[in-house]
Amino acid sequence: MADEVTLLNTWPSPFGIRVRIALAEKGIKYEHKEENLQDKSPLLLKMNPVHKKIPVLIHNGKPICESLVIVQYIDEVWKETSPLLPSDPHLRAQGRFWADFLDNKVLDCVRKILLTKDEKEAGKELIECLKLLEGELGEKPYFGGEKFGYVDLSFIPFYSLFYSFETFGNISIESECPKLIAWAKRCLQKESVSESVADPEKVYHFWEQRKKKLGLE
Amino acid sequence: MAEELSLIDFWTAPYGMRVRIALEEQGIQYQFIEEDLSTLDKSPLLLKMNPIHKKIPVLIHGGRPICESLIILQYIDEVWNETSPLLPQDPQQRAHARFWADFVDKKVYECVTNMWKKKGEALEAAKKEFIETFKLMEGAMGDDLFLGGETFGFLDIALIPFTAFFNTCEIFGNFAIEPELPKIVAWAKRCNERESVSKVLPNPPKAYEVICLARKLQGIE
Numbered sequence: 001m002a003d004e005v006t007l008l009n010t011w012p013s014p015f016g017i018r019v020r021i022a023l024a025e026k027g028i029k030y031e032h033k034e035e036n037l038q039d040k041s042p043l044l045l046k047m048n049p050v051h052k053k054i055p056v057l058i059h060n061g062k063p064i065c066e067s068l069v070i071v072q073y074i075d076e077v078w079k080e081t082s083p084l085l086p087s088d089p090h091l092r093a094q095g096r097f098w099a100d101f102l103d104n105k106v107l108d109c110v111r112k113i114l115l116t117k118d119e120k121e122a123g124k125e126l127i128e129c130l131k132l133l134e135g136e137l138g139e140k141p142y143f144g145g146e147k148f149g150y151v152d153l154s155f156i157p158f159y160s161l162f163y164s165f166e167t168f169g170n171i172s173i174e175s176e177c178p179k180l181i182a183w184a185k186r187c188l189q190k191e192s193v194s195e196s197v198a199d200p201e202k203v204y205h206f207w208e209q210r211k212k213k214l215g216l217e
Numbered sequence: 218m219a220e221e222l223s224l225i226d227f228w229t230a231p232y233g234m235r236v237r238i239a240l241e242e243q244g245i246q247y248q249f250i251e252e253d254l255s256t257l258d259k260s261p262l263l264l265k266m267n268p269i270h271k272k273i274p275v276l277i278h279g280g281r282p283i284c285e286s287l288i289i290l291q292y293i294d295e296v297w298n299e300t301s302p303l304l305p306q307d308p309q310q311r312a313h314a315r316f317w318a319d320f321v322d323k324k325v326y327e328c329v330t331n332m333w334k335k336k337g338e339a340l341e342a343a344k345k346e347f348i349e350t351f352k353l354m355e356g357a358m359g360d361d362l363f364l365g366g367e368t369f370g371f372l373d374i375a376l377i378p379f380t381a382f383f384n385t386c387e388i389f390g391n392f393a394i395e396p397e398l399p400k401i402v403a404w405a406k407r408c409n410e411r412e413s414v415s416k417v418l419p420n421p422p423k424a425y426e427v428i429c430l431a432r433k434l435q436g437i438e
Contacts, residue, residue: 050320050353062309069315076308089295090281096288101269132269 005030008044008056010037012206015067016055017157017196022071024192025153026078068099071153085150098136098143099154105129110161113169114207117216123169130177137183148190152183156193159184163200164207220279223248225263229427230254231326231378232286233274234417238374239290241413243297255434287318290371303371314365317357318375324350329379332386333428334437344390348397355400362407369411373404377414380405384421385428 007023007030009016023030035044035054047056047063057064057073064073075084085092106129112122133155137143143151162173162184174181187193211217224240224247226233240247252263252273259271266275266282276283276292283292294303304311328350331343354376358364364372383394383405395402408414419427432438 059309064309064312064316066316066319069312069319072315073308073312076311089292090278090283092295093283093288093292096291097284100285100288105269 003028004058004060006033006058007031008033008035008041008047008058009054010035012160012198012203013054014157014161017160017198018067018153019055019057019070019074020196021153021156021192022074022084024196025082025084025148026074027081028074028078068103068154071150075150084153086144095144095150098133098151101129101132102151102154102158106133106158110158110165113165114161114210115214115216119168120170123165123171126165126169127171127173127176130173130180134177134179137179141186142183148187148193152187156184156187157197159188160198160200160203161207164204167204168207168211221248221277222246223250223277225250225252225260225266225275225277226273227252227254229419229424230273231381234378234381235286235374236274236276236289236293237417238377238413239293239303241416242303242369242374242411243293243300245293245297255430287322287375290374294371301368303374305365305370310366313357314370314372317354317364317372320353320357321372321375321379325354325376325379329382329386332382333389333432340390344392347386347390351398351401355398358400358404363404369408373408377405377408378418380408381418381421381424382428385425388425389428 005023005028007016007019009019009032011034020032033041033043035041037054040052044054044056045052047058048054048065051065053065055065055067055070057070059073059077064070071084085095106126109122109126109129113119113126116122136151140146142148143155165171166173188197208217222245224233224236226236226249228251237249250262252260254273263273263275264271266277267273267284270284272284274284274286274289276289278292278296283289290303304314328343328347332340332347335343354364357372361367363369364376380401383402387394409418
């Protein structure tokens, strides 16, 4: 029986991009449904009643929510193709740790830059976080080592926002974290990534408009 | 040859309790290294093993640290995989457990601690949020015995430490939890019948004493 896979998403969401990359890595065909978060669909409210957020993966009628939970689910169900998490438990724990770091420390800075007036302060904090990530990358081509993996997938969607972070936060990620920019360009050479990430300028304009609406410029 | 296993923890920390319960459940021997949270100084060992967050719990296995309690639980499940698994086998059920454990981390910690941090109108709002949050957890359990389904597991371990502070919440919030959340209270009693849980969770008077001390140290009156 063919799998029915649907993704409820919005194009600027880095969390949605994570899921899109994972699906592309595994070669999974799916239906993409663009949500309007100002007017949430009955389907979204039914499939994610707790948080009412995207992304939501619907696999054969059953919803899975929270991007990192979805990515691990995809990795476990379609386990024969392109594994995302390594098999060694210690490396898996490391991968989960850095993905959690992105969703806590980094996301705090991102929220402040995009949704508050403390953009410049948050910009400085973001650089500190990015330097820690750069330290973790070290001399490896990917966070996963020789191959693109879970942390790479979790982080690369934020590349679409780098231009926004730099402009709003008055920072230069290229000069502060050159290794991260090199890593990002390496990831973008993968089809699963280049076809999934959002255009940075488009994303910037989206957030510029959002900030205007919130009276934040 | 078994590798050395230690846990940097503080006995009343709910995230630390998760790890200790999991280790007890799997019958794993380890060395407990107490990190005194009543002082502001962090030990050199903690700073070395968790330089990013500087927080407990930290599991140290063969000299290598694993941080963040839910990540530690999954690590324990994957390394000591001969004994009864903490996470279910089915990917859908695993996703369910991970989703709700993430919910516990995002919502439960704050709404429990707010019960003794807030006052007046803010406390009334905190009480409302406490009940709503735990009602959602009741919904997650459905008609099963445990949050994990028929057997005690990952999600039960993620939530149970917070129930040690229920009595404390009742005192500060001036309300009774059982009439509002009978399913959760029944589930907590069921979990406390397990040796791993009853051994690790502080009893209600002790938990209350700890919170009163914490409030004093944080200057809350």
